[in-house]
Every structure is written in structure tokens, then in C-alpha cells.
Amino acid sequence: MSNPVLDIAICTYRRPRQLEHLLSSLAQVELPEALDVQVSIVDNDPEGSAETLISCLTESFPMSLRYCRETRRGIPCARNRAIDEAHQHEAAYLVFIDDDEWVERDWLVNLVRCASEFGDKCVVSGRVRAQVPDGTSPVMAEFYERNCYSTGTRRQYCATNNVLIPIAVTRDLGLRFDESRPFAGGEDTLFFTEAVKRGVEIVFCAEAVVYEVIPAERVSIRWQSRRKYSAGTIQAVQKMSCGRGRLRTLLSGAFQLLAALAKIPLSRLGGRRDDAYRSWLKVCRSAGIVAGSLGTRSDFYRPDSGI
Numbered sequence: 566m567s568n569p570v571l572d573i574a575i576c577t578y579r580r581p582r583q584l585e586h587l588l589s590s591l592a593q594v595e596l597p598e599a600l601d602v603q604v605s606i607v608d609n610d611p612e613g614s615a616e617t618l619i620s621c622l623t624e625s626f627p628m629s630l631r632y633c634r635e636t637r638r639g640i641p642c643a644r645n646r647a648i649d650e651a652h653q654h655e656a657a658y659l660v661f662i663d664d665d666e667w668v669e670r671d672w673l674v675n676l677v678r679c680a681s682e683f684g685d686k687c688v689v690s691g692r693v694r695a696q697v698p699d700g701t702s703p704v705m706a707e708f709y710e711r712n713c714y715s716t717g718t719r720r721q722y723c724a725t726n727n728v729l730i731p732i733a734v735t736r737d738l739g740l741r742f743d744e745s746r747p748f749a750g751g752e753d754t755l756f757f758t759e760a761v762k763r764g765v766e767i768v769f770c771a772e773a774v775v776y777e778v779i780p781a782e783r784v785s786i787r788w789q790s791r792r793k794y795s796a797g798t799i800q801a802v803q804k805m806s807c808g809r810g811r812l813r814t815l816l817s818g819a820f821q822l823l824a825a826l827a828k829i830p831l832s833r834l835g836g837r838r839d840d841a842y843r844s845w846l847k848v849c850r851s852a853g854i855v856a857g858s859l860g861t862r863s864d865f866y867r868p869d870s871g872i
Contacts, residue, residue: 568601569657571677573628574647576640577664578609581618583778588618590667592627597677600658603629605650609643611636639747640866644725648735656732661725666693666775676729679770683717687766688730688757690723691773698781704839708789708846709779713771720767722803725753727775738763748867751799758803786842790849795865797853802862804854811858818854825851 573591577584588604596602604626608615611634619632635646644661651659660676662668672691680689695709714720734740740760742752757767782788797818804814825847832841853863 568599570655571597571600571602571658571660571673572647572651572654572656573602573604573660573662573673574607574644574651575604575662575664576607576609576635576643576647577615578640578643579614580664581615583665584615585618586778587662587664587667588622588626588630590669593670594668594672595670595674596628597674600677601629602673603631603654603656605647606630606632607643607647607650608632608634609638609640610634611638637744637747639744640750641742641744641747641752644742644753645744648741651732652736659730659732659735661728661730662775663726663777665780666726666777668776669774672773672775675772675774676727676770679716679768679773680729680731683768684766686731686733687768688723688728688734688760689770689773690720690767691727691729691770691775693724693727693775693777695777695779697779698784701779701784704842705784705789707843708792709777714769716769716771718769720769721761722754722757723767723769724757726777727773728757734760734765738765746862746864748864749799749862750795750866751802754799754803755806758806762807786845789846791863791865793846793849794853794856795863797850797855798857798861798863799853800850801854801857805858815855815858818851818858822848822851822855 591604606615606619613634616632619630623630633650635643676689676691692713693711697706697709740756742756761767801814801818805811825844828844829841832844
């Protein structure tokens with residue numbers, strides 16, 4: 566009898582250097598026992614920019630390495646294609662990581678061990694640590710810090726940047742990523758929020774670590790402000806999908822917006838520039854909540870947006 570299959574899915578768009586770095590780290594990863602591990606590359610570039618790299622690595626890569634092209638633009642389309650590929654190849658587990666990350670050697674065994682310990686029907690969300698460029702100010706670096714919880718902590722949602730999903734979540738529940746706004750971002754938050762509403766448990770695994778490489782062009786006030794605004798629009802949708810009324814969401818966002826705005830001049834007068842910057846990012850997020858409660862969605866990840 567063959568072992569169950571674990572499919573590591575990587576959705577990519579014109580980032581060959583980052584993808585090569587990730588695959589280099591995956592080639593060194595410790596493989597869990599009693600599982601057949603394969604890697605699926607879903608290229609979201611209609612021109613297939615990752616195909617040459619994958620074809621060069623296929624023969625020497627220590628795991629089965631497959632390539633497919635998803636010509637419908639947008640990360641939710643690519644993620645849904647990854648789900649379809651996992652179903653087609655009868656995978657038992659689907660693992661998502663981002664193409665701008667790299668993994669520790671024991672990352673996968675820790676992810677699988679946690680899934681085994683807490684039940685093979687739960688989603689396991691691993692830890693993501695940011696690697697910012699040298700010279701990044703501490704207050705700028707704060708923006709990229711991800712919360713770390715003790716292993717086993719239950720979460721109400723997570724992201725796809727380091728997560729193990731039992732295939733039953735997508736096969737039996739029929740869950741898919743929302744393709745209605747393919748460049749908005751946050752569809753993973755909404756996906757896992759819906760999974761929890763359907764009875765799926767999400768547990769955190771602090772030992773399963775990946776590193777996100779932050780490019781220098783993202784270490785800017787403009788980029789972080791836009792990202793906070795976009796996250797706010799998704800947060801509004803999430804709150805309303807969990808039962809909070811539109812008016813309540815709108816008023817809560819407006820109150821947070823005004824409170825954060827009031828803190829900025831006070832912080833500046835007190836010489837606390839970092840606190841003023843933190844308040845500004847709260848303004849941006851709150852503005853996104855207000856806009857999102859009114860039905861606005863950002864196209865933050867549109868290819869021509871410079872992201």
C-alpha cells in the first residue's frame with residue numbers, strides 16, 4: 566500500500582530568484598515518515614516565466630516536482646488551481662507556502678507532527694518570521710512582525726503563507742478561495758474564517774518556521790499605508806461574515822479612525838515620532854474598515870500596482 570501524499574503548493578508570479586531560493590531550501594528539508602511528499606508549482610504568469618527554472622530542477626530535485634500554469638490572473642485563481650491539482654493527484658494534505666519565503670530544515674516534520682498530535686482533521690498554521698533589509702528602522706520592522714502563539718493555540722483564521730490543510734477541508738466542504746476580486750488580497754483570511762464557521766479547527770505550530778524575505782521597496786510609508794488600508798477592507802468583510810452588522814462595523818471603524826487621528830499630533834508634540842507613525846497605520850487600517858463596510862475592496866495586488 567502506498568503512503569498518503571502531501572502536496573506542497575507554491576503559487577508564483579514572475580519572481581524567479583525568490584522561487585529558486587525557496588526551492589533550494591525545500592531541497593534540504595527533512596521529510597516526514599510514512600508520507601510521500603511532492604511539490605507543485607502553480608505559475609500565475611500567462612507567459613510561464615517559471616517553467617524554465619522548474620524544468621532545469623525536475624531531474625535533480627529530491628521530491629516529485631510538478632509545474633502547471635494558471636492563466637487566469639490573481640492569487641485566488643492560482644490557489645484554487647493548486648487545490649484542483651491536489652485533488653487530481655489524490656493528496657491527503659495540501660501545504661501552502663509563499664514564493665518569497667524559505668523554510669527551516671525541520672519545518673515540514675514539525676508541521677506534520679502537530680497535525681498528528683492535534684488530529685488529522687485540523688488545519689495547522691506555522692510561524693512566519695520576517696527578514697527585513699539591513700538598516701530598516703525598528704518601527705518599520707514592527708510592521709512585518711507576525712504574532713507567535715504557543716503550539717496548540719486555537720485560531721479563528723490564518724493565512725496561506727505557512728499552513729497545512731487536510732484535503733477533506735476542500736474536498737468534503739467544497740471550500741475555495743474567493744475569485745470575485747482576484748487582486749484584493751485577504752481571500753485566505755476569508756477562506757479560513759469560513760472553514761472555522763463550518764467546524765474546522767485551526768491550531769498554531771510555533772516550531773514550524775518559515776522566513777519571509779522583505780524586499781527594500783516594501784519598506785516605505787507609502788507601501789505600508791496601502792497595505793494597512795487593504796487589510797482593513799478585508800477585516801470589515803470578515804467581521805460582517807461572522808455576524809457583525811454593517812452599521813456596527815462602520816461605526817467601530819470610524820471611531821477607531823478618529824481616535825488614531827487624534828493621537829498623531831499629540832505624539833508629534835511629545836517628540837514620539839514612532840508612536841505617531843503607529844497611529845498613522847491605525848488610521849489607514851481603520852479607513853479600510855470604514856470603506857470595506859461600505860462595500861469597497863482594494864486591488865492592492867494588481868500586477869501593475871508595483872507590489
